[in-house]
Amino acid sequence: MAKAAALPAPQEGAPSKGPSxxxxxxxxxxxxxxxxxxxxxxxxxxxxxxxxxxxxxxSEDGHGAKKEADHGAAAPEDLAAADLKRGIYNLPAITTNLAAPTDTWIRVELAGVFEGEPDPTVADAVHQDILAYLRTVKLHQVEGASGFLHLKDDMDERARIRSEGKMSSVLIRTIVFE
CATH class of the missing domain: 1.20.890 (cAMP-dependent Protein Kinase, Chain A)
Structure with missing residues (x-):
């Protein structure tokens, strides 16, 4: 009890000690x-x-209308010509069914990378070879990232063999399974 009496009692009229x-x-x-x-x-x-x-x-002209964005937008003809200069040849799209399951379809848009000037007859031969290869592929072989890389490596190897080294690789532009 002596300790309780030692504490000062709060006073009612005393100002508070914190900031206002x-x-x-x-x-x-x-x-x-x-x-x-x-x-x-x-x-x-x-x-x-x-x-x-x-x-x-x-981005607006004087009349409040937005200007056409011209940053990197090129005509498709210009892009195709630039690709040919670099040795890239767009192959026709391939649409076929897979070996298993047979009701699964694949659509692939490819481009061939040539060491020199692109040769359309060699590109057509590679196109037909890749089409025949895709008909033998099973869906479980191309599942996942490693399956996709194996598919790309197989297509690159077929392109090099069929073109006798003229085509160095195949670029997969789009690939769709349905």
């Missing part, structure tokens, strides 16, 4: 503004050198 509510709100407001400013500037640094308003204004 107005000071707390002012500090909270200042910290919020600092955080918002830091987020805005760091977001601008991460995004790039133009602000959102500047990039929106740059």
């Amino acid at each position: 509510l107005v000071v707390q709100l002012a500090v909270l407001l200042v910290l919020t503004l600092v955080a918002a400013g830091a987020g805005y500037f760091s977001g601008g640094m991460l995004k790039g050198e133009t602000a959102p308003e500047e990039s929106a204004a740059a």
